[in-house]
Amino acid sequence: MSISKDSQKKSKKEVADFIAYLKAKEELEATKEVLRDKDFLNSIMRGDEDFKAGRFKRWSEVKENV
Structure with a gap:
């Protein structure tokens, strides 16, 4: 069974989209x-x-001095 180039591109895009989603999350x-963290926020x-x-x-x- 052969996977078409379009199918491979679609799969790669789905993986890239999922990685982007995980990063954003x-x-x-x-x-x-x-x-x-109110103390940290106040410090900022x-x-x-x-x-x-x-x-x-x-x-x-x-x-x-470092």
């Missing part, structure tokens, strides 16, 4: 996890506020 779950928001207010160090300053 994983990313969504990670986002939901972050949004459920404080960091954003600090950055906007100029309270940060440049990488060139930090990397000297």
